Amino acid sequence: MSHVPEWMPAISDLVLDPGTQSLTCLLRVPDDLPIFRGHFPAVPIVPGVIQVAWAVELARSRGLANGPLVAISTAKFRRVLRPGMCLRARVWRAVAAGQIQFTYELAGAVVSTGRLSCGSGHD
Secondary structure, eight states: OOOOOOOEEEEEEEEEETTTEEEEEEOOOOTHHHHHHHHSSSOOOOOOHHHHHHHHHHHTTSSOOOEEEEEEEEEOSSSOTTTTTTTEEEEESSSSSTTTEEEEEEEHHHHHEEEEESSSSSO
16 A cells, blocks of 8 residues: 555555445545644644645545546535544545535534545546
C-alpha cells in the first residue's frame, strides 16, 4: 500500500463498492493531527481544506479519481470537527466526468458535504 499522508485520519471499516463506484469507511480524527499545531493549538479544529483533502485522498488511493484536485464545485461544513471524533465517510464518483462527491456523518447527522473535480481539467 502507498504512503498515507500525515494529515489523514485513522481509516477503518473501509468498503469499496465497484458497482456504485463508491466507498464508505470510518475516519477517526487523531488528537495529534499535525494541522492542529497551527489551527488552533488551544482549541483544535479540522479546517475545511483538510476535510476536502481527505475526500480527494480516499478517492485517488482507491481508484475513484485521477489527478489532483482542480475545482471545488460545492462544499458545506455544518459542524466543527475536533480531535477524537469518529466520522462515517462516503465518497463516490459523480455523474459528471472527473467529479467526486463526499459526505461525512457524525452520529447519523451529516456534518460535511462536497462535490469536487479531479484530474487534468481536460477529462
